[in-house]
Amino acid sequence: MLLEAKNVSFRYAKKDEFILEHFNLEVRAGERVALVGPSGCGKTTLAKILAGYLRPSSGEVLVNGRALPSRGFCPVQMIHQHPELSVNPRHKMAKILAEGWTPDADTLRALGIESAWLSRWPNELSGGELQRFCIARALAPQTKFLICDEISAMLDVITQAQIWELLLNIAAKRNLGLLVVTHNMALAERVCERMVRCDDGA
């Protein structure tokens, strides 16, 4: 399994400046890659392009040499920076989880999700608790690559450590490719094997 970005450029409209220009990236199955760079350099934009939320203005995103599917379950799943925006406030947690797949009890236990939380509304859970649900939802069996966009930036250090440990365990077990987007160098060095910089025009 190989996720590639080939010569990816992106801008919102024809007259705008390029946010990304001729960007190349490869992530293999089981590999943990950090994407680091200053604020506003296009990290999240790149993450959205890789997960199929945005189409690149030029260049292509390939999974195993094939273009990302535009419908159906996407093998590249993205976990967002703000979990409270990624869940429908009118759905209960069990329904939100079921949107991805029906996780087994082991996965839920591994992620520290208590069964009582399943019958709650999103506004009754904290950011860290919601983020665990978002991670669990993205871990469906069809998922081959996970893009983690600052998934722990708003959590306190203890929760950060917990979530990363859980996520790294699961990723190793399933041989998932991880792309960790962050501006926290310490985290990137601790979690990842390889680092890609996203400076201006990199």
Added chain:
Amino acid sequence: MFKENRLLHANMPNTRVRIVLYISAAAIYLVGVFIWGAVLPASSYAVNYADKFIPPGAQFLFGTDFMGRDMFFRCVKGLSNSLVIGLAASLISSVIGLLLGVSSAVIGGKFDKFVLMCVDCCMGLPHLVLLILISFTLGRGATGVLFAVALTHWPELTRLVRAEVLQLRNTQYVQVAYRMGKTRLNVAREHILPHVLPVYIVGLVLLFPHAIMHESAVTFLGFGLPAETPAIGVILSEAMRHIATGKWWLALFPGLMLIAAVLLFDVIGENLKKLLNPESGQE
């Protein structure tokens, strides 16, 4: 500041209780008139030339008209008829609005432009002219009025629903649902409809008064219900002929009943809006 507020409201029931009271009072009046009118025997407002032009009093609460018909029962029957037409018309209208609003936002592109053009066309023409035209082409009568009112009241709701859906379509959780392989139909059912439903219900209730007013207006102008059907519009247009000779009760009471019904629907709608809006729902 909080303390003052609490003192001010200490002896008053909270908004929720007051709203429920308003709504049930309004509902009792409207449902009462509707049922009473539906079961009223035709003999109670039959022609009786012996009792022509009797002013309001103990025997005839609202007086009688130029054919000696009891105006009170005629008003009840008339308002009941108007309510039925208003209800049917606003139901049809709101369903058109909901479907067009959701589909134009979800499909987008040329279809969206076409729907917006229709909305602008409908809103740009004077309402009454359009109503008369449609009612006249469909041969007047109950069907004519019904379709005329139903086909002219969807644009506002379409716009509202479309705006809601457009905003919702770009939220992160809807985007996530698409990446998890959900189809458009599934997203519409699971995410979009439940969100739009409160807007729809409030819109529906606020459509009633419009529909009733326009039904009466078209009938008043002679393009709606036939003269033998008791309807508020018919009653009012007959009353116009006698108002110059001092028969004031023929216009006053039916007019008041119509205004009361319209205002009550408005009260229900405005209060539902407050209840269903999460910003003010907890007050």
